[in-house]
């Protein structure tokens with residue numbers, strides 16, 4: 001792998017994208033925008049230099065839970081029946097085994113304890129949330145020509161319900177008091193870019209607390225203000241990404257080894273020390 005410093009000095013960033021003519025920042029997903037807002041260098045490691053982010057405990061857990069809930073949504077779409085709880089837990093467990101085999105865990109993490117926590121969380125989701133959903137489609141990709149304010153966007157929506165509501169599922173560590181800002185940006189992009197979306201949005205949070213994991217469902221309707229914000233953020237993010245001048249955000253709340261898989265690379269390129277855990281506020 002070339003040293004990042006050498007790439008930064010290069011006159012033009014290499015094009016690592018396969019799509020003909022597509023440059024970093026040309027087509028934005030909501031997660032690209034929120035990653036950019038949190039740490040430009042984290043975005044650039046992935047999207048300019050094509051460096052796959054090593055998994056962390058948080059990303060491994062999130063992917064494994066998502067695989068189980070996606071399986072449940074698919075089953076409900078195809079058969080009209082809710083996937084048996086045991087099958088959903090098995091899907092989680094299989095995915096967790098795969099994800100955790102390559103993730104960088106911190107000394108605080110016990111893979112089997114996390115497996116148990118994930119199983120309890122998936123069980124609660126299947127008993128309490130899955131039966132209440134009214135999916136019209138699952139894993140819905142935005143149309144290829146989707147654009148907001150002149151910026152092309154891409155994304156994949158967990159569930160679109162029959163009333164046109166877009167619904168996403170998230171795992172998190174602490175109980176959210178409302179829809180988190182980054183999730184609101186994500187579902188607003190979906191509701192603006194998906195033909196037929198009603199403007200109603202929902203996020204189902206699976207909170208991976210020790211003991212009894214919690215579920216929090218937050219539903220809302222996006223406002224004109226949400227739409228204005230998203231248009232502005234997309235334009236500014238795209239301009240910044242195309243500018244080619246990226247900074248590491250060592251003060252960001254996501255800048256720790258629980259949440260950023262690029263910590264080793266970032267330390268070797270920029271120096272300093274990336275902490276294992278979020279700093280106390």
Ligand code: SF4
Pocket residue numbers: 039040041042248249250252254255256260261262263266267274
């Ligand atoms: S370690 Fe921190 S500064 Fe470096 S890429 Fe990750 S979040 Fe950004």
